[in-house]
Structure formats: structure tokens, C-alpha cells
Amino acid sequence: MKTMNILKYLLAIAILIITSSVTRAQLLKKLKKVVKDAAEQTVQDKTAEKTQETTSKAMDGVFAMPGKIKIHNKKDKRHLSGSGDNNADNTTAYSVSASESSFAALSKYDFVPGEKIVAMEDFSQDAVGDFPAKWNTNASGEIMQVEGSDDHWLALTTKGASTPEFVADIPENATIEFDLAVTPKYSYYSSPLFISIINNKSKNDFANWSYPAAARKTSGVLFSLHPQDAGNVSLGRSAIQTFENKEKVMGNEKKNLECFSKEQNVVHVALWRQKQRLRVYVDETKLWDLPRAFAENINYNSLVFGHNGSEKGEFYLISNIRLAIGEPDTRNKLITEGKFTTTGIHFATGSAEIMTESYGVLKEIANVLKENSSVNIQIIGHTDNVGNAAANQQLSEQRAASVKTYLNAQFGIDNARMTTSGKGDTQPVADNNTTEGRAQNRRVEFIKM
Structure with a gap:
């Protein structure tokens, strides 16, 4: 009888150990998985809170992995990838990412990217572990990959500033876009990320x-993002300052941000300069x-990313930097010239899923069509030459169809x-052998019929 009780006791312990291991494994799996609805997200949040202590060591090990890291974006606003066509041969269907619930928020989104891409950086030419060859820094950083994607990201791992040396001019009508991620455990006491457009007088x-505090030596505009606000809340904060001839002109800050936080830690950032005006968008x-x-x-001629130090294993990552110039003249080109071409409709890699930052361009096109009700259009998709030619053909057709679906569903443009x-x-x-050329070739044409 005693032997039986001992066996039962040992069996219970074994089951407990196994269950604990499974639970832990399932938790880590959930932390990697994209959350598709609020209910599931709530469950995961509660689970994460209860098991925070037991998983912290495991998560520290995740971020210690060389070259490949995990970034958890609960709201799944961004794919951890750019808009390239490297996975085109795996595409079988198209979709539209903006749901009815997000459409109301997007209705105020008026960002329209520049017409001509002059610089594009996806770090594809740089090896994992290296600092990018076309950049300069007074600190350090390295190319990493996010688990689930082959794309390269620049991790800003130490205190200092980094700049893409191929950006030598930011004219009066220019847009700058990039993808931004931050490690989920980023501390309130670690530095914000500073993004600056400056007058670089010397190298x-x-x-x-x-x-x-160090920015008073020249002229420029500096804004910051941090995923953690005071009070240990899962909301972010931002600030902006302008400097002219070594003097601070103005500054302001915003707190309790939902658009960039520990919960929303992979985002798309867009800056739009129109002469003296600056608009900044996060998603x-x-x-x-x-x-x-x-x-x-x-003369504003340089883009700078910097921070003033962070805890070990905490850092920001940037990728898919895109500088474009020229304000798209949608109305004139489509109605008068009969053709409008844009690279501003962004798709997930190897997919026809339209990303939310494309809303401004699509809204402009829809407005033109609404104001000219007799005009019919043909929508033509184009890809770069990365991947299989037959798959690229299929992808281009699917992307054109996705744009049509979006214009009909969100703006009421008649499918006929x-x-x-x-x-x-x-x-x-453009030249498919360059990053900028491939970005220019990934485009959508609208032809007046």
C-alpha cells in the first residue's frame, strides 16, 4: 500500500514537472505567435504577468542568441519584413489588411510618400554581425535578423549616433520612412531613440x-520615441525639439502613447517635410x-539615429529606410496626362496584403475618381526581378486586384x-541591381480608360 502511495506521489510530481515544462514551452510559443483578436491577447497578457518571473531567464537567453532575435508585436500592425518580392513564389492569395474597425482611425491618415525614391536601405548587402558599410557611427551596432524573417535590421546596441552616408540632401519636399522595432523588455531608464534631420557642416x-543636450552645435530637428512611460505602464512617450544656429528654438513632449509601446513594439515611422513644415507619423x-x-x-542634409545608452540586451532596430522626393500630383497626372504611377502603395513581402501606411495614397486616388465619376481606370501591378518570374507575374496581378478590392471596400469606388x-x-x-532601383520597380500604375 505504501509502495503504491509512493508511486502515486512520484507520478504526481512527474506530471507536475512535465506540465510545468509544457506550460513554459507553450508560453514561449505564444510570445512568438501573432495575436489575432483581443480576447486571445487578453489571455496571453494575463498568462505573461503570472509567469513573468519564471520566464525571464528564458527570454534573456532568447535575446542573447547571436544574429537572430525575437520581437513580439501583439497587435500585428507590421510584418517583420519590407516590401520586397523575395518570397513571391510562395504567394497564393491576396488580401487587404485594413479592417472595418481600423478604417475610422485611418480616415485621418494623410501621409503621401514622395514620388521619386532617391535612397533605400534594407541592409541586404551587409552580413549579419557587421556594422553596415554605407553608414558611419561614433558608437557601434550590428546587423541582425528577426526570427521569422530573413530581412536584415540594424540594431543600435551602444550609446552614440549613426548616419546613412548616402543620404546627402533632404530637400524641401521629401518623405522619410522606416520600420522600427524595440526589444520588449526595454527599460524606462534606458534612453529614447532620437531621430534627427540636421544641417551637417562637417563629416x-x-x-x-x-x-x-549635445545637439546645440548645429541646426536640426530632433524627435524621440520611447516604448515605456513613467509609472511602469505599457505606454510610450515622445518629444520633439528644434535647433537653429546652435540655439534651441522650441520643444514639446507627449506621454501615454499607444502607437509605440511595449505592447506595440514594431511600427512604421514616416516623416514628411514640406518646406518649413514637419509631420511625423507612427503607423x-x-x-x-x-x-x-x-x-x-x-541646408538640411543628414539623417541621424542615436540614443544615450541602455541596459544590456536592450536596443532599437531599424530597417527599410526610404527617402523619396517630390509631391505626387495625382489629380493632374491621372486626369490630364492619363497615367499615374506610385511606389507609395506598400505590400507585405511576397504578398498582396496592403500595409496601412498606403492609405494616404489610396485616399488621394479615390478622391480623384469620386470627383471624376466618368473616369474608368486600369490598375497594373509591377514587381522587381527578385524571385521566380512566373510567381512575380502572379504576384503583380494579385497586387493590382488587391488595390481594386481596397478602393471598392473602403472608398466605395464601383468595381465596374x-x-x-x-x-x-x-x-x-530602374536598375534591379540596386536597392533603390528595385524599390522603384515595385510600383502600381493607374491608367485612365
């Missing part, structure tokens, strides 16, 4: 922009809109007014 002026949120951010008669087709990679307008 190393950029080094002064790793934090605001579909317009975070800043300053009519006098830029001083007159100053729109036809679609795809040209795959057969009609490049």
Missing part, C-alpha cells in the same frame, strides 16, 4: 545628435505636425470602373 557633425497616428520645424535658408492586370518584372523603370 562628423552627426555625432552630436545622440541626445538633445496610422499623426504624432507631430509642426508648421515651423525647419528654419529658412538652412476598374480593371486589373499585372506585368510582373517585365517592365522595369
Whole structure:
């Protein structure tokens, strides 16, 4: 009898150990998995709170992995990838990412990217573990990959500033876009990420922009993002400051941000300069809109990313940086010239899923069509030449169809007014051997019928 009780006791312990291991494994799996609805998200949040102590060591091990890290984005607003076509041969269907519930928020999103891409950086030419060859820094950083994606990200791992040296001019009508991620455990006491557009007078002026107190040595605009606000809440914060001829002109801050936080830690950031005006967007949120951010008669010619130090294993990651110039003249080109081409409709990699930052461009097109009700259009998709040609052809057709679906579902444009087709990679307008050229070739044409 005693032997039986001992066996039962040992069996119970064994089951407890196994269950604990399974629970832990399931938790880590959940932390990697995209949360698709609020109910599931709530369950995971509670689970994560209860098991925070037991999983902290395991998560520390995750971020110690060389070259490959895990970034958990609960709201799944962003794919951990760019808009390239490297996975085109795996695409079998198209979809539209903006749901009815998010459409109301997007209705205020007015960002429209520049017409001509002049610089594009996805770090594809750089090896994992290296600092990118086309950049300069007074600190350190390295190329990493996020688990679940082959894309390269620059991890800003130490205190200091980094700048893409191939960006030598940010003209009066320019847009800058990039994907931003931050490690989920990023501490309130670690530095914000500082993004600056500056007047770089000498080769190393950029080094002064790793934090605001050092930025008084030249002219520029600096804004910051941090995923953690005071009070241990899972909300972020932001600030902005402008400097002119070594003097601070103005500054402000915002707290309790939902658009960038520990819960929403992978986002798309867009900056839009129109002469003196600067708009800053994080996903579909317009975070800043300053009519006098830029001083007159100053040459803004450099983009700088910096921070002033963080805890070990905590860092920001950036990728898919896109500088474009020229304001798209949608109405004139489509109605008068009969053709409008845009690279501003972004799709998930190897997919026809439209990303939320494309809303501004699609809204412009829809407005033109509403104001000219007799105009019909053909929508033509194009890809770069990465991947299988037949798959690229299919992908281009699916992307055109996805745009048609979006214009009908979100803006009420009659399907009878729109036809679609795809040209795959057969009609490049730029060199597919360069990152900028491939980005220019990934485009959507609208032809007046």
C-alpha cells in the first residue's frame, strides 16, 4: 500500500514537472505567435504577468542568441519584413489588411510618400554581425535578423549616433520612412531613440545628435520615441525639439502613447517635410505636425539615429529606410496626362496584403475618381526581378486586384470602373541591381480608360 502511495506521489510530481515544462514551452510559443483578436491577447497578457518571473531567464537567453532575435508585436500592425518580392513564389492569395474597425482611425491618415525614391536601405548587402558599410557611427551596432524573417535590421546596441552616408540632401519636399522595432523588455531608464534631420557642416557633425543636450552645435530637428512611460505602464512617450544656429528654438513632449509601446513594439515611422513644415507619423497616428520645424535658408542634409545608452540586451532596430522626393500630383497626372504611377502603395513581402501606411495614397486616388465619376481606370501591378518570374507575374496581378478590392471596400469606388492586370518584372523603370532601383520597380500604375 505504501509502495503504491509512493508511486502515486512520484507520478504526481512527474506530471507536475512535465506540465510545468509544457506550460513554459507553450508560453514561449505564444510570445512568438501573432495575436489575432483581443480576447486571445487578453489571455496571453494575463498568462505573461503570472509567469513573468519564471520566464525571464528564458527570454534573456532568447535575446542573447547571436544574429537572430525575437520581437513580439501583439497587435500585428507590421510584418517583420519590407516590401520586397523575395518570397513571391510562395504567394497564393491576396488580401487587404485594413479592417472595418481600423478604417475610422485611418480616415485621418494623410501621409503621401514622395514620388521619386532617391535612397533605400534594407541592409541586404551587409552580413549579419557587421556594422553596415554605407553608414558611419561614433558608437557601434550590428546587423541582425528577426526570427521569422530573413530581412536584415540594424540594431543600435551602444550609446552614440549613426548616419546613412548616402543620404546627402533632404530637400524641401521629401518623405522619410522606416520600420522600427524595440526589444520588449526595454527599460524606462534606458534612453529614447532620437531621430534627427540636421544641417551637417562637417563629416562628423552627426555625432552630436545622440541626445538633445549635445545637439546645440548645429541646426536640426530632433524627435524621440520611447516604448515605456513613467509609472511602469505599457505606454510610450515622445518629444520633439528644434535647433537653429546652435540655439534651441522650441520643444514639446507627449506621454501615454499607444502607437509605440511595449505592447506595440514594431511600427512604421514616416516623416514628411514640406518646406518649413514637419509631420511625423507612427503607423496610422499623426504624432507631430509642426508648421515651423525647419528654419529658412538652412541646408538640411543628414539623417541621424542615436540614443544615450541602455541596459544590456536592450536596443532599437531599424530597417527599410526610404527617402523619396517630390509631391505626387495625382489629380493632374491621372486626369490630364492619363497615367499615374506610385511606389507609395506598400505590400507585405511576397504578398498582396496592403500595409496601412498606403492609405494616404489610396485616399488621394479615390478622391480623384469620386470627383471624376466618368473616369474608368486600369490598375497594373509591377514587381522587381527578385524571385521566380512566373510567381512575380502572379504576384503583380494579385497586387493590382488587391488595390481594386481596397478602393471598392473602403472608398466605395464601383468595381465596374476598374480593371486589373499585372506585368510582373517585365517592365522595369530602374536598375534591379540596386536597392533603390528595385524599390522603384515595385510600383502600381493607374491608367485612365
